[in-house]
Amino acid sequence: MAYQRRVIDGVLDEVFPGLPAIALEGAKGVGKTATASQRVTTVLALDDPLQLEALAANLDLVVQVEPPVFVDEWQLHPPVWDRIRRAVDAAPDRARFLLAGSARVAPGARVHSGAGRIVRMVMRPLAMSERSLVEPTVSLRELLAGGRPEIGGSSPLTVPDYVEEIVRSGFPGIRGMSGRVRGLQIDSYVDRIVEHELPENGMTIRRPRALRAWLAAYGAATATDAAYSRIVDAATAGDDDKPARQTVDGYREHLQRIFVLDPVQAWTPAFAPLRRLTKTPKHHLVDPAIAARLAGVDAEGLLRGLGTRVGASTGTWLGALFESLATQSVRVYAAAADADVGHLRSADTSREVDLIVEDRGLRVVGIEVKLAGTVSDRDVRHLNWLDRELGDRLADKIVITTGPQAYRRPDGVAVVPLALLGP
Known part of the structure; x- marks a missing residue:
């Protein structure tokens, strides 16, 4: 090929x-x-x-x-x-x-x-713009440059299409496979992590089932900052024999070393105005397809609302996986623009922005991710708060959606379907 x-x-x-x-x-x-x-x-x-x-x-x-x-x-x-x-x-x-x-x-x-x-x-799995689905019309690099550029373009993709992209995976060698074959290949990928990759990289796996259960629970906590104790509890529900803290810390350290865990770190502003922000990372696997497969939920199940979410009292697990899909792409585009990606959450949880992209000039783009085609004033309230707090440092503010149209709202927020966002 x-x-x-x-x-x-x-x-x-x-x-x-x-x-x-x-x-x-x-x-x-x-x-x-x-x-x-x-x-x-x-x-x-x-x-x-x-x-x-x-x-x-x-x-x-x-x-x-x-x-x-x-x-x-x-x-x-x-x-x-x-x-x-x-x-x-x-x-x-x-x-x-x-x-x-x-x-x-x-x-x-x-x-x-x-x-x-x-x-x-x-290098990360394929971003949306690399999947040859839709030609992007909105550039993250241009948004970082400031000036609030004109936003436009349309996408034919709908929620079922994005769900299909979640389960198809961004791994080039996996996404072209048929449904059942693809699932078996992802199973094999996880097996190789547990049975070969981790041992070859210095970790002794005494309880492979416990590690798989923890990895599945971590996937269920996608796009949250759930405490690791909650992830352990979810992995060992009904089991009195929980892995030791040292064992769990070893899971995290080694899975991050082989890039299977890809958490988004909390954003720490390089300037003063924002204080009392959480320092806890948001959990993400390298590809949301792994999280879906570990949970045993296919595209039809995701659309029916199946899947238990760990560490969140609001939102759906499909919404969390869509955020992970968007995060995967944003990180690829941000790296191309020599920018970093974090997330923002206040210590009292009253303010939260899903993704913060910051370049070397300390210009910031705030991003919310919404599994819907429409955007309300409530959906953008944290972005507009961030705009007031940062002033000129906020180059742009956008909501990533599953909708058909890219446009800019009267309050300046850019509404961008995920398929139309590119580097």
Whole structure:
């Protein structure tokens, strides 16, 4: 199949010619190998035992083969990272190395950070604009630039279409499969995490069923900041033998290291006016399809309201999964604009904004996500509060919906169907 360009390709087009080494990081299956392979002459795939053995026997292989060189799954032999770092110190030629890793190195591992030599970038599953469904008409980068640009465009997608996108997954190798095959493939993906990925990355799994139950409960807490104790309780309902706190902390640490958990951190303003904000992250799996599959709920079930939500007294679980789908895309677009994504919630819970995008110029776009085609004054009250609080620092405010039309309300809030939002 022909390679499908990703949003991150535009970033690589811009920066790889000026950098000696870039590491693409992200969960297995997001497309790192396909993307990196487009830009190199030599590929060293360390998940191939023969290539791993050859490189382990001769680390200098990375500088002896023809550049640019792509080292795939470099974390399977961490010394290669330091060898590339030293190669960059010795000859900082541009566009020389690409690395891909599906796990961060464990804390305490004797691997140099690579700061100043190897630039890290995170790859995530396919954003909506990468799924070839609808041509986006609203650019997040333009919204961050300020000036409240004109908003327009129409989308044919409806709620069932977005539900289908949730269960189809953003993993390129999974989404093209038929329903039952796709479900079995996601099951296999989770099995591999529990049985192979975590043990290979330093975690001993003594109770695989307990880990799967915790992962399912975490998925049920999608788009909430539920306390981890509540997630444990949901995972062990009716079970007196609960995992120890240290065990649960190990689940979280290692699942984040292999990018399966992808929480949105609480936004901390770089300036003064907003105080007493929560510091608790919002829970998200790398792809909402995993959460749906772990819960045993298909597209029809989601549309019928099935699925138990953990850690939220209002809203539906489908609404939470739609927020996760939107968050997945916003993070891809924000990274392309060199911006960060967080969420805002006041300590007294009286104010909440689903997503805050902030660029290096401290310009902010506030985003609410709504599983509906219409937007009321109540839906935008927190965005308008944020506008009053931040003033000129708020570049724009938008509500992401499932509706057919993009437009700007009289109060300045941009209403944008998820399919029409792009980088």
